[in-house]
Amino acid sequence: MKKGTRGKLVTFEGCEGSGKSTQLRLLGEYLTSRGTDFIMTREPGGSVIAEEIRKIILNGDYTEMCPECEAMLYAAARVQHLKEIVAPALDSGKLVICDRYVDSSFAYQGFARGLGMEFIRSINSFALENYPPDITLFLDISPAAAFERKHGADKNDRLESLGLQFHERVYKGYKSLVGEPRFCPVDCGGTKFETAEKIRNLLIERGILD
Numbered sequence: 519m520k521k522g523t524r525g526k527l528v529t530f531e532g533c534e535g536s537g538k539s540t541q542l543r544l545l546g547e548y549l550t551s552r553g554t555d556f557i558m559t560r561e562p563g564g565s566v567i568a569e570e571i572r573k574i575i576l577n578g579d580y581t582e583m584c585p586e587c588e589a590m591l592y593a594a595a596r597v598q599h600l601k602e603i604v605a606p607a608l609d610s611g612k613l614v615i616c617d618r619y620v621d622s623s624f625a626y627q628g629f630a631r632g633l634g635m636e637f638i639r640s641i642n643s644f645a646l647e648n649y650p651p652d653i654t655l656f657l658d659i660s661p662a663a664a665f666e667r668k669h670g671a672d673k674n675d676r677l678e679s680l681g682l683q684f685h686e687r688v689y690k691g692y693k694s695l696v697g698e699p700r701f702c703p704v705d706c707g708g709t710k711f712e713t714a715e716k717i718r719n720l721l722i723e724r725g726i727l728d
């Protein structure tokens with residue numbers, strides 16, 4: 519990447535069980551093998567302070583946490599991580615791959631928890647205005663289909679215990695973002711290697727990789 523050019527921000531999104539971690543690993547291996555200058559990071563977290571905020575948000579004991587507080591903590595962790603980790607990397611021309619970003623807040627808090635997209639937009643305005651993703655790769659598989667793929671079709675009772683309804687709402691939330699030019703659904707129906715190839719092709723088509 520040329521000096522003086524801002525690097526690109528690639529974000530990964532998906533529901534539980536969508537294979538996001540596997541695809542991040544495969545892309546990381548590919549980028550390393552071709553000598554690309556990149557960082558891979560994640561939300562919520564990715565910096566010391568943001569990881570501390572992550573511990574509060576994901577602490578199962580804090581059942582009384584209201585959705586607004588949850589959404590604002592995700593936004594707080596986001597802005598800290600952006601300023602401390604993402605922005606300096608982009609400014610030095612690096613490619614940044616981020617596991618989850620604002621669209622997780624749209625899908626989980628805005629849609630599934632019912633806070634509304636406008637509320638999420640307003641508390642995330644710093645990220646959205648200054649660091650919109652260049653491309654968002656949404657691993658498009660419903661939670662039910664992902665669970666079936668992993669455990670077989672006959673385990674519906676376990677789906678319930680995992681809060682399937684909530685995750686299906688998250689999936690619907692993601693689907694409502696389809697249509698934004700940067701938001702690219704990636705069909706995950708094939709093998710993990712086929713999905714990885716689709717991802718690489720999309721990154722090439724969008725001019726992120728050559």
Ligand code: TYD
Binds near residue numbers: 561618621
């Ligand atoms: P994590 O264990 O990293 O999940 P995953 O491997 O699925 O990415 O936990 C992150 C959780 O935080 C995940 O359930 C999604 C949720 N989340 C939100 O609800 N809103 C957000 O803005 C972000 C970034 C994550």
